[in-house]
Amino acid sequence: MSGAGETRTDELMRYVGSRLLTTVLIVVGAMLLLFALSAVVPGDPATTLLGPQATPELSRRFIADMGLDQPLPTRLWRFFANAATGNLGTDVISGRAVAGLIREVIPYTLILTFSAIGLAVAIGVPLGVFAATHRGSVLDHVLAFVSVAFIAVPSFVIAIFLLLIFAIWLDWLPVLGASRTGALADEFKRMILPTLALALGWIGFIARLVRASMLEVLGEPYIRTSRAYGLSNRLVTYKYALKNACIPTITILGMGIGRLLGGAVLVEIVFARPGLGRLIYSAISERNYPVVQGAVLVVVVLFVVVNLIVDLGYSAIDPRIRHDSPDHGASG
Amino acid sequence: MPNAQEPPEICMTTIRFDRREFLATVAGSALVYAIDVPAQSGPRSSITVRIDRDLAVLDPANRTGPWDGNVMRVVFQRLMKQKPNSAELELDAAAEVKQVSPTVIEFRLKPGQMFTDGFGEMTAEDVKFSFERIGLPPKDGAKESSYKNDWLHLAGVEVKGKYEGRIVLAQPRANLFDVVIADGSGCIVSKKAVEQRGADFATKPVGSGPYQLVSFERQKGATLRRNAAYAGRKPRFDEIAIRFISDARTTDLALRSGELDFAVLAPASADPLRAIAGLTVSDQPSIAYVWLGMNVEKAPLSDLRVRQAIRLALDVDQMLAAGYNNKAPRLNTLLPPQILGHWREAPVYKRNVAEAKSLLAAAGASNLKLKLLILNQANYQNMALVARSLLADVGITVEVDAQEGGTFWNSGKGDTGKNIDLFITRFNGKHDPNFIMQWFVSGQIGNWNWQRWNSPEFDALYAQSASELDPAKRRQIVIEAQRLMDRSSAFVWLTNEANTLVHRSWIRPAAVPGWLDWQYDEFTTTG
């Protein structure tokens, strides 16, 4: 609650400070969960990779290398102490620095995520607006079916059908989602299908969301009053209704970006494309915990930072939100 | 030119159609020119190969598996290596190799073999360093090698001259040449490079082999380029790009689209590609071995009759049809046909429900409930489902327990190991019977002997065969060991698998028979 005489800046600073604290606690909490899980999951890198070649001593040595024989608080403390200096640990199998591995892989993930979200917004928002302003029309119903179909079908199925249509039947685009040579044009071309596979589901989702939020506003009395007073339909639609649709959409986008950063595994596997999701997946399968820890930290930090920006962004738009509670948190 | 008297609609249609067509042509040609892989169908000097596990460590001491090994063996030289497409050995880095006594091997290197990146000439010091860093306890804080057991009984390597040296063993090793000297642990690294590059050596290896590694990206793959300084047989391809693609479906599509030139697939995945023009599909028997094992320590499987009943209730041919599309050869004993000591007269068990039922009745076992542990991959799941249905016919209820990799491979240890009932698993083989037999000795109970089979006779035969240097005598010992395994009825041998190669028709791939160890430097073109 704002005290008497507190300026808007003070209030904003308090809010930011409080949110930052929460962010730190979230990151610590997530890593605590991960460390707890890694203590109970059976298996070690030696057994998983080397198979029968792995002797019990070798397994024990890997476990000791990863610090898994240490108590949980020690591991947590050491991990964060190292992370603060930029040392995310050492890949226990190849001996490389985890930070280096992640740095190699992260451009692929970031580009894919933001392109997919960007494409989803670019197509989904206009579709949602159209469906809201033409409510009940045939096109609205068709869009309903199509967008839900995109949400429903799993991303790897969409991916395989995209590949079959565009890479094999039409032969317009390549199959493999990453370039061997690193040439920009080639990378771009190979990015198209994976982006599309990820974006389609989000397009459907955003379209439905925008439509629903706009319809909420369009039904409000003040809209009808404004229209009665002669404000143009277009102004009403775009200024008020769309603005109302922004907030939940941005929230969802914030969560979506965070999810995609760590979770586009299926698409990455189908398109043989490097990414954080695939790195985490293979590292867990190998029980290569340092890599898992480093990568999960990066994913969690990116997720909370993105959501923090989103929250701060619309708390600037809508001051009411700040007064609600100790911490808003990513809603919806 | 639109006629002024024409209705506007037709005018618009004409223009729109032309524009669309024009754009399509432009876009199409732009795409064609931007494509990385050349579309021509004839032989090229660079090919792209697929692997299904990511490359991790290219340092012989810490390699993680055959996929690392295949790259290592063309980046580094060994004293001896396999001839193209054969398990027979020929000289590589050595001009001469002599076994002067059961425990001493003398070698002399060829002069002038240069390491890449300016690390100088290969000398006997490099050989000593390479072998001892794996086989002997590590010095000054270095990590122990995962492949220490390859160089078991190594006493040391003595350097006698710039190119001459002696390998001294504490005990004779019958398989030293096949499994060690000509394999991964026999790769000769540059001592200077390892000392200088430290941990980086794993991703920036320095060798003297026919190829050198020019790029290595985790999750993507690596690129090998021909080493101009290599004095031996020149490899046919200047560049080999190695791509990591875990999904078989994607590999199939990439082969069709021309982005891949060579891949090894499971027979079921490869079948549809047989019809594609320009691609050759060939089935190569593997030297891996797959079997259904039983935990002999756990009741009711501790009763021999119950195990025999299970063996008779199963129909291996049907299981293979489900698991491998009928493309995998049936295995009836431990050692695959290509290995010395393969027991050709091993009994071939056919399904006999009546006898199985009577054996169960005699053992007093009824309404058995057993768990079948498998890896959560399609072929094992399919075989397990068939086994489940077959065993249901004799009154045994089977629950399929499909685990993911890390958990599955850890199952032999501790209490989990004691609680296993049935399991289907697969081990990689090598061209040496002892390498394959080692997992079934009593010392491996609680580790890799998931059957928990304790046979002192087998242990004795194993030890005998390890130091028997006469192949004929060794064969007899090994066959006797396989007879013991058959009598225990704890093993239902399934298959030694088949690797299906799919490649451009103008490529002739090469590997040591069994297709676990590929020979990149011997890949060539037909004709």
Place this chain on the structure above:
Amino acid sequence: MTALARALHVLRLVCASFTGATGLAIVSVVLAAALFAPWVATVDPDRLDVMNRFAAPSFAHWLGTDHLGRDLYSRLVHGATVAMSVALAAIAIALCLGTLLGILAAYLPARLERFVLIVFDVISSFPSMVLALAVVAVFGPSALIVVIIVAITLTPHFGRVARAQVLTLKSAPFLEAERILGASFPRIVAHHVLPNILGPLVILASMDIPVVITIEAGLSFLGLGVRPPLASWGTLIQDGYQFLSDSWVPVVVSSLALAFATLGFTLFGEALRDAVDPRIRREP
């Protein structure tokens, strides 16, 4: 208006719109298939006939057979049962847990409330794939594990919405009145809070059913789904995907089933929400 009369009124509104009616129809078909699977299916979905794999659709096998010769149609129908059970169980658990935590969070002192919200955010930010892999590695894959994983992942979602609902409700005068009159906290929650917030939550839950089914399909793709030989739409899609080059029928048919079910639930859920939400402008 009694509860029943209100429900019927809502139902009528739902059926009034084309999308709502379609959604309801599809949902009914799916639920019927799930409930009456043994009668709707034609043969035992587990019966193997390896020699008859990838058979074309015929009178004996309406949709043909899969890679082990099992009847695809029967597996699809039983898959509906598994999909529905897993989805409904997971959502029910998440709904109960989330609502409980959400209500608690709304009434607890600020520190504890913040703690609950942080727990929600930790679960949301934690990559669900890591959670799934870890849990499966410890306990082995099974339908129950899928339910638990999905329930944990969805709880924060319901929790936050429940909390937001309770917060808006808290300031309502009638609640204040009840408190002043001395009503105990559990009574307030049970009689006044829950009935008012449950509506939107249930609608949200119905829209999450397709999400759960898709998550299960993704888990099956990674080999973490239900235990064989259990048929779930996720495993059917995954099996069909593996053998796509042998026959496109399995993957297409199971994907269509999943798409239609999702369509039905989403349309029904949206129509439900449209019918209940007073702010949506309705055509006269």
